[in-house]
Amino acid sequence: MITLNDKGCWLIANYSRNMVSTYRIQELVNNDITIEVKCKINWKKIIESKQDFSGIVCFNGAHFGILCKIYDGTPVISAEVWSKHNDEQICNDAFVEIDTDTNDEWRTITLEYKKNTKISISTTEGSVEKEIKGTTIDYSNSYLWVGCCDNHKNTPNEFRGNWYGQIKSLKITGVGKKFLDYDFKKKTRYKIYDKSGNGNHLISKYLNDKGHVIVY
Secondary structure, eight states: OEEEESSOOEEEOSSOTTOOOSSOHHHHTTSOEEEEEEEEEOHHHHHHHTOSEEEEEEETTTTEEEEEEEETTEEEEEEEEEEEETTEEEEEEEEEEOOGGGTTSOEEEEEEEETTTEEEEEETTEEEEEEOOSEEOOOTTOOEEESSSOOOTTSOGGGTOOOEEEEEEEEEEOSSSEEEEEOSOSBOSSEEOOTTSSOOOEEEOOBOTTSOBOOO
16 A cells, blocks of 8 residues: 655656566557556545645646546546547546545546547446547657656646545556556555566656656
């Protein structure tokens, strides 16, 4: 299990300096994807942070993944991906409203993405599906973040989307095989072991003065 509290996050870069990954982000994001995460959300902290959104699992850029958001004062869990339609970028988001009385409960959240077709979210309160308009934008240069939306050094604070809560397990599946599989039992302060066998070990965000990732 890992705890996220605005003081740290985890990531997979879109390249592997030591070539340990046998299933890269560039392959994953160009096909259908399933993300399944078991987590406990600290809505109190999220609401107190006054953020419009925070990312549980997210590809950066125009956010693609599972987010916690506040819509008109109502907490929601959202699965979203951006597309281009009639020369305009559109956020395609499927979301469910959340009863914050379940704040202390573990829940499983599942995002299902069908390329250029639909995206759906499923959790304790139910399931919602949204048709994707147009063509999904290119995410092949994105990083995958756990515990935020984007924590690159040059990302403004209001767009980082730092998340509060705990995560017990995370699985991401592409077409026909797992991309990653974490139970968070085998880890160091710098890395979390990927059980899928693809070498997609999660790394802690350690950046040098130039903003480059220094742990691989």
